[in-house]
Amino acid sequence: LSARPAPYLEGLNAAQREAVEALDGPVLMLAGAGTGKTRALTTRIAHLLLLGKARPGQILAVTFTNKAAREMKNRVGRLLGEAVEGMPWLGTFHSISVKILRRHAELIGRDGLHLKPSFTILDTDDQLRVLKQIIQAEAIDEKKWTARWIASHIDNYKNRCLRPESVPASADFTVERIPGKFVTRKDGGPGHECSGIELYRQYQDRLLALNAVDFGDLLMHCVTLFQAHPDVLKQWQDRFRYILVDEYQDTNIAQYMWLRLLAQAHRNICCVGDDDQSIYGWRGAEVGNILRFEQDFPGARVIRLEQNYRSTPHILAAASGLIAANKGRLGKTLWTDAEDEGERVRLIGHWDSEAEARWIGEEIESFQGGHRASIGRVSLNDIAILVRASHQMRAFEDRFMTIGLPYRVIGGPRFYERQEIRDAMAYFRLVVSPADDLAFERIVNTPKRGLGDKAVQTIQTAARNNGVNLLEGARIVVEDGLIGGKGGAALREFVNGIGRWHADVLDSTVSHVELAERILDESGYTAMWQNEKSPDAPGRLDNLKELVKALEEFDNLQGFLEHVALVMDRDEGEVSEEVSIMTLHGAKGLEFPIVFLPGWEDGLFPSQRAMDESGTRGLEEERRLAYVGITRAERLATISFAGNRRLYGQWQSSMPSRFVDELPEDHVEVLTPPGLYGGGYGAAMAFAGANGGTDMHQRAAHADVYNSPGWKRMQANATLRKPPVQRTPVIIDAEPAAGYAVGDRVFHQKFGNGTVMGIAEDTLTVQFPTGFKTIKAAYLQPSGS
Numbered sequence: 001l002s003a004r005p006a007p008y009l010e011g012l013n014a015a016q017r018e019a020v021e022a023l024d025g026p027v028l029m030l031a032g033a034g035t036g037k038t039r040a041l042t043t044r045i046a047h048l049l050l051l052g053k054a055r056p057g058q059i060l061a062v063t064f065t066n067k068a069a070r071e072m073k074n075r076v077g078r079l080l081g082e083a084v085e086g087m088p089w090l091g092t093f094h095s096i097s098v099k100i101l102r103r104h105a106e107l108i109g110r111d112g113l114h115l116k117p118s119f120t121i122l123d124t125d126d127q128l129r130v131l132k133q134i135i136q137a138e139a140i141d142e143k144k145w146t147a148r149w150i151a152s153h154i155d156n157y158k159n160r161c162l163r164p165e166s167v168p169a170s171a172d173f174t175v176e177r178i179p180g181k182f183v184t185r186k187d188g189g190p191g192h193e194c195s196g197i198e199l200y201r202q203y204q205d206r207l208l209a210l211n212a213v214d215f216g217d218l219l220m221h222c223v224t225l226f227q228a229h230p231d232v233l234k235q236w237q238d239r240f241r242y243i244l245v246d247e248y249q250d251t252n253i254a255q256y257m258w259l260r261l262l263a264q265a266h267r268n269i270c271c272v273g274d275d276d277q278s279i280y281g282w283r284g285a286e287v288g289n290i291l292r293f294e295q296d297f298p299g300a301r302v303i304r305l306e307q308n309y310r311s312t313p314h315i316l317a318a319a320s321g322l323i324a325a326n327k328g329r330l331g332k333t334l335w336t337d338a339e340d341e342g343e344r345v346r347l348i349g350h351w352d353s354e355a356e357a358r359w360i361g362e363e364i365e366s367f368q369g370g371h372r373a374s375i376g377r378v379s380l381n382d383i384a385i386l387v388r389a390s391h392q393m394r395a396f397e398d399r400f401m402t403i404g405l406p407y408r409v410i411g412g413p414r415f416y417e418r419q420e421i422r423d424a425m426a427y428f429r430l431v432v433s434p435a436d437d438l439a440f441e442r443i444v445n446t447p448k449r450g451l452g453d454k455a456v457q458t459i460q461t462a463a464r465n466n467g468v469n470l471l472e473g474a475r476i477v478v479e480d481g482l483i484g485g486k487g488g489a490a491l492r493e494f495v496n497g498i499g500r501w502h503a504d505v506l507d508s509t510v511s512h513v514e515l516a517e518r519i520l521d522e523s524g525y526t527a528m529w530q531n532e533k534s535p536d537a538p539g540r541l542d543n544l545k546e547l548v549k550a551l552e553e554f555d556n557l558q559g560f561l562e563h564v565a566l567v568m569d570r571d572e573g574e575v576s577e578e579v580s581i582m583t584l585h586g587a588k589g590l591e592f593p594i595v596f597l598p599g600w601e602d603g604l605f606p607s608q609r610a611m612d613e614s615g616t617r618g619l620e621e622e623r624r625l626a627y628v629g630i631t632r633a634e635r636l637a638t639i640s641f642a643g644n645r646r647l648y649g650q651w652q653s654s655m656p657s658r659f660v661d662e663l664p665e666d667h668v669e670v671l672t673p674p675g676l677y678g679g680g681y682g683a684a685m686a687f688a689g690a691n692g693g694t695d696m697h698q699r700a701a702h703a704d705v706y707n708s709p710g711w712k713r714m715q716a717n718a719t720l721r722k723p724p725v726q727r728t729p730v731i732i733d734a735e736p737a738a739g740y741a742v743g744d745r746v747f748h749q750k751f752g753n754g755t756v757m758g759i760a761e762d763t764l765t766v767q768f769p770t771g772f773k774t775i776k777a778a779y780l781q782p783s784g785s
């Protein structure tokens with residue numbers, strides 16, 4: 001190597017260079033948001049390739065989302081100045097696991113039953129359907145023990161790599177059968193109760209019989225494979241000379257085991273992460289994996305990055321101030337040498353979630369005109385709206401549709417989860433793998449073929465009696481004439497169709513795109529929607545067209561099906577400019593010049609679940625999520641909350657999030673919602689926090705602000721719009737604690753005199769000279785001054 005560093009190393013700081021150049025042996029890069037972890041990791045890949053330490057196929061690089069994987073591939077390509085020709089092992093844990101499993105599927109299974117390389121990957125819906133069948137067969141009280149609930153237990157086992165035979169008895173759970181209902185089983189019949197492990201076992205057996213795996217299996221089966229077959233493990237260890245992992249803080253135990261097994265031999269593993277951004281604890285991620293790394297890979301080099309290159313000083317300070325409230329942190333310093341402090345983080349309260357969406361829409365339109373000196377010209381691609389819960393998206397989608405603002409929902413209610421898409425996919429699945437019984441069940445009578453429950457039962461019985469799959473069962477039914485009339489004829493046509501299309505899948509001269517179109521036409525599925533009079537039918541036909549279009553990007557149907565099973569985010573090609581709407585979880589690792597963070601209200605963010613939990617674990621995870629949100633912003637971050645929000649069809653009043661109180665005030669600018677009285681933080685808070693559920697006129701009598709022209713204007717607005725229909729009854733009930741009104745002066749032992757800005761049940765939001773606090777009324781006294 002020459003003394004002068006390669007050009008791609010020149011832009012890095014010393015710590016980053018160390019991380020890039022320490023190629024051999026274990027490396028842990030532990031650093032805060034925006035410090036260039038991902039950039040260092042990407043450069044490391046380029047460095048490995050350029051030094052000839054590894055060929056593209058010998059590098060295993062794991063990212064958390066497909067989007068991140070694509071991004072990384074592009075960045076490596078740019079660094080090398082040419083497209084990397086294939087980085088086949090750069091992807092998510094799941095996508096890489098699928099590839100490994102397909103090669104060794106036969107080694108997974110038991111009692112003579114094994115996976116086949118063509119196995120299907122079930123999504124949540126399929127998973128629940130299988131579980132429901134088991135629940136019914138076991139006569140379990142489904143009202144109390146839902147499929148979803150049991151599925152979450154099974155997922156938990158899988159996140160920890162616990163197979164049915166290895167779950168410790170202490171981790172078992174019990175469900176009850178419907179009183180008086182018992183089932184007869186080989187082992188002499190069960191009692192009233194049924195063990196969770198037993199259900200898990202049955203579920204796994206059923207998946208095996210279906211030649212299917214669920215998401216959790218992908219990792220668990222790989223680990224099982226590596227553990228049970230040292231020769232196979234060795235083969236993969238030899239292949240992957242270097243292992244790199246981004247967003248390491250979010251790995252769960254199964255993923256950790258997977259990594260450790262693969263890295264054990266050569267120990268060339270580099271993990272980067274940030275404990276403050278660990279946001280998947282609810283899915284089994286273990287921040288402890290960061291600490292275990294140094295134990296499992298003794299002598300690991302730990303590199304810390306402290307310079308943030310992404311955000312302005314105000315944004316960085318606001319985020320750092322907020323996360324400082326968390327107790328369980330490794331702790332680290334973050335600094336930036338940016339000279340321009342930038343704009344403060346903006347905070348604004350709104351009347352309701354629709355006003356919030358309207359205001360954000362207007363803000364974005366004003367940016368488009370390029371009015372902001374501090375930001376300059378903005379492309380819609382520079383703007384993101386990051387929500388806590390996906391139900392928040394609808395208000396924005398509706399609003400943006402109305403004003404014609406282009407947007408895309410990333411990872412939201414997904415394209416591939418729509419009914420017509422799922423139906424079409426079921427056709428493709430069955431055509432590709434005729435043994436896919438779930439797909440068969442979904443479409444055998446869609447469109448209507450006159451095959452009701454009874455007909456389906458006949459097919460099931462034929463299949464069971466002959467030990468074949470449902471499609472074969474149907475063939476037998478047709479041949480034996482077990483179903484007569486129209487239904488029988490339709491079934492014959494259906495079975496013949498699947499057979500014909502299946503032959504076409506195997507015929508390499510047939511284009512899979514044309515075949516897909518033909519399947520939808522000849523099966524009568526397209527016609528079903530063409531004949532449908534409902535207003536959403538045209539949209540569904542468009543979606544089907546889009547589906548066929550999406551197929552063009554793939555070599556064959558099977559590749560496409562795999563893609564859909566894995567890909568979480570929707571890809572719709574290049575549209576020139578769009579605002580991105582996504583969840584905070586989905587935004588991890590990404591950055592945008594302008595970020596909106598709506599819905600900062602207690603019960604939404606932090607979530608009710610986190611608030612109800614005893615201890616601070618849940619709350620701390622929510623706070624980390626808030627930290628992730630703010631640190632996505634490069635130049636402008638805007639936090640907002642609404643005083644009323646429709647949740648599951650009901651209006652509820654809400655208090656500003658406790659995280660709002662925790663923002664360091666020096667770095668926050670409070671905006672006044674348009675058309676409101678007064679100004680400043682107080683107005684925003686009062687507006688949002690204090691309106692919930694009471695008779696406004698009654699409260700207006702208590703506070704002078706309500707006589708202001710602004711208030712009246714706002715009320716007029718409120719009547720123009722539909723007023724909230726149903727609200728939770730809060731404020732001013734018989735409780736003496738609630739004898740306060742907005743605008744009252746109060747005194748607190750520690751914080752001194754303040755003004756009441758918001759009221760909810762027995763809690764008040766009070767503006768003290770030192771900032772805003774949400775406090776139980778019992779700790780306050782009225783004050784004259």
Ligand code: ATP
Binds near residue numbers: 016033035040274589
């Ligand atoms: P996160 O924790 O959010 O995933 P990160 O640590 O992975 O953040 P990157 O996304 O790699 O950070 O980098 C943040 C931004 O800083 C990117 O725009 C990147 O290009 C830029 N950046 C990183 N390192 C440098 C550097 N040495 N000089 C200039 N810009 C840099």
Ligand code: MG
Binds near residue numbers: 039
């Ligand atoms: Mg990153």
